[in-house]
Amino acid sequence: MKLNELKEGTMASVLSLDADMHLLSRVTSIGVTEGTRIQVVKNDKKMPILIYVRETLLALNRKDCEKIEVEVIG
Amino acid sequence: MSTIALLGQPNSGKSTVFNQLTGARQHVGNWPGKTVEKKDGSFSYNGKKYELIDLPGSYALSGNSDEEIITEDFIKSGKADLVCILVDASQLERSMYMVSEFALLDKPAVLLLNMMDVAKKQNKEIDDKLLSERLGIPVLPFTAADGKEYGKLKDMLEQELSAPHKLVSKPWVVDSGKEKSIDLVKAESEAKFQWVAEMLDGVTKTKTEKYELSKFDRVAIRPVLGKLVSIGIILLAFLVAMIVCIPFMSLGSMIPKYSSGPISDALTSINVHPWLVSIFSLMIPNVIYFSLSMAAFVLGVNLVFGFLEEVGFLARAAYQFDGVLSKIGLQGKAVAPLLMGFGCTIGGSCGTRVMDNWGQKMLAMAAVWAIPCASIWSIIPVVSGMFFPAWGTLLICLCILLYVVFMMFIVSKVFGKKLAPIETRTGMIMELPPYHKAHWKHIWKEAFFKALDIFLRALRTVTIISLLFWALSYSGSGAIEDSILYKIGTAIEPVTKFFGMGWRTFMAFLSGAFAKEAVLGVLNAVFVGDNSLLNATFNAKTAGADAGSLSTIMSNSVSQAEALAFMFAVTFNIPCVMALSTTYRESHSLKWTARVAIFYFGSALLLSCVVYHVASLFL
Incomplete structure (x- = not known):
């Protein structure tokens, strides 16, 4: 599943990042790496997705979220 | 060390x-x-x-x-x-x-x-x-x-x-x-x-596992309502900034009002050369007034922005508007200074301090210049009213708003590549920091230092530009015909005519780059001629244009097409000497400030030219 397909309130774990070097370094430095647990806080159409990761509330572009493969957990 | x-x-x-x-x-x-x-x-x-x-x-x-x-x-x-x-x-x-x-x-x-x-x-x-x-x-x-x-x-x-x-x-x-x-x-x-x-491991003991949105956030991040709330809060913040700076500004405006006469009388009585009299009685009091106004704006804007940023609100506004603003290469945060620009370009320019890096800051300032400030919104209806019916004025205001959007794209095309290189424009990846309590003592201290700094530096910049303008509009006899500006204006009228403006409207256009408030005063001086150009420019607010006679004379000697061209040119010209000076102070780059200024001056002339020639076909 892709990150942008997750519903509000879902907990998930990052499986893989299909990103180029620039995006990879940006998302990594702000806390999103493979294996990280994330919570989808808000996912409205046409708006960036709000996720909670490593104690931080992040807004991520929808397009970039398509490149983040995730797995829903418990 | x-x-x-x-x-x-x-x-x-x-x-x-x-x-x-x-x-x-x-x-x-x-x-x-x-x-x-x-x-x-x-x-x-x-x-x-x-x-x-x-x-x-x-x-x-x-x-x-x-x-x-x-x-x-x-x-x-x-x-x-x-x-x-x-x-x-x-x-x-x-x-x-x-x-x-x-x-x-x-x-x-x-x-x-x-x-x-x-x-x-x-x-x-x-x-x-x-x-x-x-x-x-x-x-x-x-x-x-x-x-x-x-x-x-x-x-x-x-x-x-x-x-x-x-x-x-x-x-x-x-x-x-x-x-x-x-x-x-x-x-x-x-x-x-x-x-x-x-x-x-073992250093941090408690860890929040699940995030709960605060009540305010539930509203602030809604797609439509959140945007409206953000705009509302920023406009409210602008009002508060105005309330902070109005006492200082009215105090400042008294300086030229009450000191010009006495200084002029005193200096004349001891036989000082009229040149020096006009510098000391007209220019210097106004330079102090302008600088004080700027500092007051900077104080007000820094107070409210300091507060909005520290409590974490600006990040929410940025999240809301990132999608729209990324189209012109700006971060979402630019929404606040841009909205402030509708009130005052100085306020908007110093509001760009919230941007993450210098390139974004400079680009945001260049974009803020395109937004017509409150002064422009007060001039346009007066000028337009002399030539067009009420619905025409409304239409002109609408066209101006549309052109603002167009201008933003042009600004982004012209300056965006250098200031916000495409490869650095990632889609939004930003953190929304937790809400903080505001530390007022710290916010006041920072705003005060900034305002003091701007005041001292503005004195210099505004003096230089004022001197230049003074030299151009000084006239020994008091008659307009004896000023350098008149001589240049009439000499190059064939050229300015091409851009759609006769020498009179062109002079008012030039004075608009100095201070928007000067536009009406200068129009009055050049058309009605009951006031010297110098008085009109520096005493703009006290001169008081006689709208009645100005209207009659202007509508007789200026065509509708020229009036239209003039209004657009004034609106999208260099905002004013104070905005210019603030931009220089905030960007620390004379080169970039000059580039943006030249761009606006040139594009205003070009716009005037296009509007005039197109309007001439129909009007």
Whole structure:
């Protein structure tokens, strides 16, 4: 599943990042790496997705979220 | 003199620490050859002087942007005797990533656990002694906005400079100068977070697992309602800023009003040359008035923006408007200064201080210039009313608004490539910091220093430009025909005619670049002729244009097409000498300020030309 397909309130774990070097370094430095647990806080159409990761509330572009493969957990 | 560098991610409170330590002893410029802001300053403690460098804010040190490269190179160069790293104690795990990258550079450092007040409020406990032991460097729990904590910080810096420590542990990475593959970079960054986890194991005890949106956030992040709420709050903030600055401005306006006459009489009575009389009685009081107005605006805007930024609201507004503004290469944060621009270009320009980097700041300022300020909205209906019925005026205002949008795209096309290079425009990846309590004492202090600084510097810039304008509009006899401006104006009228303006409207257009309030006064002087040009320009507000006779004379000697061209040209010209000066002060770049000014002047003429010739076909 892709990150942008997750519903509000879902907990998930990052499986893989299909990103180029620039995006990879940006998302990594702000806390999103493979294996990280994330919570989808808000996912409205046409708006960036709000996720909670490593104690931080992040807004991520929808397009970039398509490149983040995730797995829903418990 | 020892040099200390401040290192930290955006929102770590780095600039607060920098401002609190250096106060007014700071210098802002650009890193050589880069469009990245360089801030350095100094402070004294126990009789010793220290130099402080504020490194550009970035999330990592992996060479992915100018900011990251400058920061990494500076630390590697060893120019800093000590690096003071700031992390956000309320988001320790994530912000420690910077420490993991710094550890690889093997330089002396101390660690500040900033935002302890927020962390405490979230019931987060941090064992700073254990962390210090693991890292091998001193760790200080800290709240940057609290002035009382700086004694401890200075003690620690002094002590460490005499006996510095380096980090004793560092994450695993492959030591090679070669280009690293994506997989290797992934593995390394996981190793860095693994290292952070090891360092923090047992250091942090409570960890929030599930995030609950606050009541306010539930509204603030809704797609439509959230945008309306954001616009409302920013406009409200502008009102508050105005309320703060109005007393200062009205006080300032009394200076030329009450001092011009007496100064002029006194100097004339002792036979001072009329030239000097007009400089001292007209120009100088107005320069002081202008500078005071600017400082008052800067004070008001910095107070409200300081507040909105510190409590965490601006990040929400940025989230709302990022999608729209990214189309012109700007970050979402630019929404606040842009909206403020409708009130006053000076306010909007100094509001760009919230932007993350210099390029974004300069681009936002260039965009703010395109937004017609309140003064323009008060001039256009008056001029338009002389030539067109009410619905025509409404239509003109609508066209102006549409052109604002178009102008934004042009500005982004012309300046965006250089100021916000395409490759740095990633889609939005930003943190929404937790809501903070505002530290008013700190906000006032910063706003006051900024206003004082602007006032002192503006005196100089405004004086130079005023002198120039004074020289052009001075007339020995008081008659317009004896001023240089008239001579130039009439001489180049064939050229200005091509752009759609006769010499009279062209002069009013020029004066609009000086102060928008001057436009009506100058129109009155050149058409009705009952006032000298100098008085009209510098005493704009007190001169009081006689709308009745002006209207009759203007509508007889100016065509509708020329009036239309004139209105557009005035609206999209250089906003005013104060906005120009603020832009220069905020950007610290004469080159870029001049570029933007020339662009606006040129494009206003071009616009006037197009409007005139198209309108001539129909009107």
